[in-house]
Amino acid sequence: MPMVDRPRFLCVHPSAELYGSDRAFLESVEAIRARWPEAVIEIELPMTGPLVPELERISTVRIKPRRTIARTRFIPTATRFLLGYPFAATYALNRMRKFDAVYINTVVPLDFISAGALIRRRICLHVHEIPGRSMSRVLGWLFSMSAGRVIFNSAATQKAFNIGKTPSVIVHNGFEMPALTERDADDGRFKVLLIGRISWWKGQRLLVSAIDRLPAPVRDRLDVRIVGSPIPGREDEVVQLKAQIEAQDLTDIVTIHPFVDDPSFHFRWADVVAVPSLEPEPFGRVAAEGGAYGRPVIASAHGGLTEIVADKETGWLFTPGDADDLARALTEAADNPALLRTLGQAGRTRVNALFSRAAIDAKLTDALAAVIGSGR
Known part of the structure; x- marks a missing residue:
């Protein structure tokens, strides 16, 4: 050559x-x-x-x-x-x-x-x-x-x-590994972060549906951030998501935030990162970023996400599209704060080794x- x-x-x-x-x-x-x-x-x-x-x-x-x-x-x-x-x-x-x-x-x-x-x-x-x-x-x-x-x-x-x-x-x-910093001050809430395009297949509505299936003690201390914006011309996706949140009376639990170029402060806020994609993610960058920040990841068990998340080792995998199974994973995470730290550290080690x-x-x-x- x-x-x-x-x-x-x-x-x-x-x-x-x-x-x-x-x-x-x-x-x-x-x-x-x-x-x-x-x-x-x-x-x-x-x-x-x-x-x-x-x-x-x-x-x-x-x-x-x-x-x-x-x-x-x-x-x-x-x-x-x-x-x-x-x-x-x-x-x-x-x-x-x-x-x-x-x-x-x-x-x-x-x-x-x-x-x-x-x-x-x-x-x-x-x-x-x-x-x-x-x-x-x-x-x-x-x-x-x-x-x-x-x-x-x-x-x-x-x-x-x-x-x-x-x-x-x-x-x-x-990934350039971010500095590992302490989480925001513990206010007793269980903080779940979902970052990505607001689109039917990214699973925002599945996550909202799963909240209704949580035990009351978990739901009562839940704080969910959905971060992202729709594809231009598909603003109806946001309208539908907001309508679902209001219909389930979750406006005090679930908040929608616009896309930002640097989402690091969102990752540092979170206890866990959710990636509930309905279709297979080719890779799943948000899952890897969550691991890089030392946050356990709860992800759909298909596509590239299975190459990032090791079930029960760096987070939880659940049956794609199954709100009940997603609620199960969220409950396990919420009920085991010490495990969150262990899985988060393992996730950071895995991302550093593989990516x-x-x-x-x-x-x-x-x-x-x-x-x-x-x-x-």
Whole structure:
């Protein structure tokens, strides 16, 4: 493989917020800069947002609006995407040809991914999603045609796709371990934190349903924070969640807080972190962050969450979608304050061992090094 003294990278991402995949993209670009300090790095986003100034500390950001396919509005967004596809794919191909390696984050930039078939050995695709079975088959075929190397963010994500003989590697999200600080002053409340997009599949409504199933002594001292914002255009998700909280007479127990760029104070407030996702999480960054802060995690037993949470060792796993089983886990946690500290310490040790930033960055940039200079 020819050596490139000053490699040129194009880094493509479909969002400009600071949720899980956005933070993972930022960390990937930081890792590229750290390994290749003299590299030319150009970053392409479809919009502006809080991610942009973070990336501009590292390199140049180009804002180029892009049509994407949204699961919640599949038919109209897919139609618009297909109508504009010839122009979008031509733009993407011309753009990518100027670089030694193209790092595409998530499966959303389909114009770049599909156009990559003509220069596939330069393409490194980082997959953070677990779509349905039919879509997984289609995307797996596309990956095998368009990517020189595929990075999956968990074993669960890798298992969802058949990419043939295309080289792939599992690279979990990496974390800088936060300083371990004491919890907020004990006021006798049992504090449960849920951070994430407010969406039906993230399980906010399941958590609220589980509260009704708690024993009165647990419910009476419960304090729940739901932190997050909806996808633009899906504000009805928040309306429905608030209506459920009011209908169950839980407004004194459950509060909704807007998304914040730095949620560290929420983690330090919490006794436990809940990740009750109804669909499999490809990784489950919030679960790993909870462990990094020394907080036990109560999580659905599917997807990447099972690679993060060790049941009864660093937290609790419960049957996905089962409010009764979630209530059982919450009750065990609330009734065992000494165990919370033990499991939290074990969780922090596990996250540090499996997801340390240095080790993860090395694996990711090794995958990129494999495609540098190998374009045909």
